[in-house]
Amino acid sequence: MALPSVVPAPASITSAGSAPFAVVGETPIVGDAEAARALRSLVETRTGLTLATRPADAGRSAARDGTEGAIVLEITGDGPADSYRLAATEASIVVSGADAAGLFYGVQTLGQLLSPAAFGWQVPAVTIDDAPRFGYRGVMLDVARHFHDVATVKAFIDRASALKFNALHLHLTDDQGWRLQLESRPLLTEKASATSVGGDPGGFYSHDDYREIIDYAGAHHMLVVPEIDLPGHTHAVTLAYPELSEEPVLSDHIREIVRDYGGALPVNGVAYDGMAVGFSSLKIRDEATYAFLADVLGEVARLTPGPYLHIGGDEALGTSAEDYDYFIGRVSRLAADLGKTPVAWHEAGTASDLDPTTVGQFWGYVEPIDGMDAKARGFTAIGSDRAKLILSPADAIYLDMKFDADSPLGLTWARGVTTARRAYEWDPAEVIDGVADEQILGVEAPLWTETVRTLADIDALAFPRAAAAAEAAWSPAVGASELRTWDSFATRVGALAPLWTSQGIGFTPLEGIDWVSEDATGTTTAATVDAGADA
Numbered sequence: 001m002a003l004p005s006v007v008p009a010p011a012s013i014t015s016a017g018s019a020p021f022a023v024v025g026e027t028p029i030v031g032d033a034e035a036a037r038a039l040r041s042l043v044e045t046r047t048g049l050t051l052a053t054r055p056a057d058a059g060r061s062a063a064r065d066g067t068e069g070a071i072v073l074e075i076t077g078d079g080p081a082d083s084y085r086l087a088a089t090e091a092s093i094v095v096s097g098a099d100a101a102g103l104f105y106g107v108q109t110l111g112q113l114l115s116p117a118a119f120g121w122q123v124p125a126v127t128i129d130d131a132p133r134f135g136y137r138g139v140m141l142d143v144a145r146h147f148h149d150v151a152t153v154k155a156f157i158d159r160a161s162a163l164k165f166n167a168l169h170l171h172l173t174d175d176q177g178w179r180l181q182l183e184s185r186p187l188l189t190e191k192a193s194a195t196s197v198g199g200d201p202g203g204f205y206s207h208d209d210y211r212e213i214i215d216y217a218g219a220h221h222m223l224v225v226p227e228i229d230l231p232g233h234t235h236a237v238t239l240a241y242p243e244l245s246e247e248p249v250l251s252d253h254i255r256e257i258v259r260d261y262g263g264a265l266p267v268n269g270v271a272y273d274g275m276a277v278g279f280s281s282l283k284i285r286d287e288a289t290y291a292f293l294a295d296v297l298g299e300v301a302r303l304t305p306g307p308y309l310h311i312g313g314d315e316a317l318g319t320s321a322e323d324y325d326y327f328i329g330r331v332s333r334l335a336a337d338l339g340k341t342p343v344a345w346h347e348a349g350t351a352s353d354l355d356p357t358t359v360g361q362f363w364g365y366v367e368p369i370d371g372m373d374a375k376a377r378g379f380t381a382i383g384s385d386r387a388k389l390i391l392s393p394a395d396a397i398y399l400d401m402k403f404d405a406d407s408p409l410g411l412t413w414a415r416g417v418t419t420a421r422r423a424y425e426w427d428p429a430e431v432i433d434g435v436a437d438e439q440i441l442g443v444e445a446p447l448w449t450e451t452v453r454t455l456a457d458i459d460a461l462a463f464p465r466a467a468a469a470a471e472a473a474w475s476p477a478v479g480a481s482e483l484r485t486w487d488s489f490a491t492r493v494g495a496l497a498p499l500w501t502s503q504g505i506g507f508t509p510l511e512g513i514d515w516v517s518e519d520a521t522g523t524t525t526a527a528t529v530d531a532g533a534d535a
């Protein structure tokens with residue numbers, strides 16, 4: 001019989017084939033209070049039922065005896081980090097997390113298992129034992145090209161954590177804007193945060209805003225990874241501290257972008273609202289730059305409880321190779337001296353004096369070109385057992401690539417249009433020769449926002465392709481589970497449509513996926529959008 005649909009695919013799922021558990025208005029949730037709140041809210045959104053919650057000691061054994069009809073939520077304290085077991089029978093549901101995050105993930109799985117029944121709602125009789133393949137499962141939101149307010153970031157956290165992502169990388173600074181207020185350098189947001197791409201309004205996060213995001217992420221078992229992109233992507237700095245910046249390098253590429261997408265050429269000290277990359281650079285041989293970075297990175301490090309500090313390092317085309325080498329060595333060590341694990345885009349893997357704890361983020365292609373893989377291997381070759389890679393192959397899981405050539409949303413430079421199938425059909429261990437699971441910290445799906453203004457835009461680009469990235473990050477390797485095929489994913493992710501709709505997620509019903517719809521009687525039907533050229 002068909003297994004129930006869970007995304008990302010769990011490590012193990014078996015279906016008893018027996019009668020389901022009935023979820024009705026009287027069904028109690030018993031146990032861990034925080035998880036109970038999360039489940040109550042999920043069930044209410046999905047079903048309209050408001051379940052009662054009871055403290056942990058009030059009925060666990062009764063539920064185990066099968067007499068109570070309860071949903072039991074417990075933290076066991078053993079098993080791998082983030083792991084959980086979900087056992088559903090006609091009599092009870094018991095979700096046991098190894099830790100609080102594991103229980104949270106079990107609750108998310110339970111939310112996916114709810115389906116309408118004649119008598120109300122049901123959960124199939126099933127046993128799931130689940131644990132992630134990788135410890136780092138990230139999404140990135142670029143809040144520099146277009147600013148996204150705290151409410152939007154929280155909504156993105158809701159969506160990502162439900163797919164068992166546990167890291168939110170915030171791309172806080174770029175040529176177009178500086179989005180985090182710093183007490184040490186207040187001019188950055190005073191002078192360089194007002195606009196976004198296309199002349200759209202800008203914005204920034206105060207310390208309180210940033211803490212609110214961090215706390216909300218923490219409550220959803222996600223940590224925040226702040227990025228200050230250096231030494232390129234720094235035109236915004238010229239508005240506040242012009243003395244720290246070189247003149248823009250106006251390459252043919254920059255002129256081409258201006259020709260194709262409009263906007264003006266970058267001028268130091270003037271807000272840049274175009275889409276070109278690679279023209280700006282901090283002054284590399286000026287000590288004032290490092291005093292600035294000690295302030296900036298020091299304050300960001302103090303504000304951020306998580307272990308990572310992303311220093312950028314991509315597309316520094318306005319910086320000479322020699323200066324780049326010097327800068328990355330020095331700034332990676334600065335970040336490490338602040339007590340953080342530096343993270344940098346893969347170009348930094350070439351730096352001769354890279355701090356040995358630095359994590360690399362690969363943004364090349366699934367089949368690397370132009371030596372991108374060699375640069376990425378630089379991070380795993382530097383002799384620290386902590387140095388690792390995050391995989392963000394741009395032609396698979398850059399969520400801002402167009403899903404449809406005709407949509408105004410998204411770009412195409414990374415071999416786009418990127419279909420759901422292309423987002424799905426790759427395996428992290430097969431991207432970079434010589435880099436296997438042990439050297440992979442995890443997987444991250446970035447969402448750059450040149451064309452992305454609203455939560456609706458985020459939803460339309462990220463869903464369902466973020467679910468494909470979640471599966472690369474969480475689920476067993478391709479070939480290690482019968483669920484890790486495109487056909488299985490297309491069925492399972494399509495079954496999430498009613499849940500996503502109930503949660504207000506404006507996903508794009510991409511072709512090749514069996515999107516389920518529920519009618520008023522609770523009958524479900526799957527409509528396969530013609531697979532067409534979706535390969």
Ligand code: ACM
Binds near residue numbers: 314345363
């Ligand atoms: C990048 O896409 N420039 C990291």
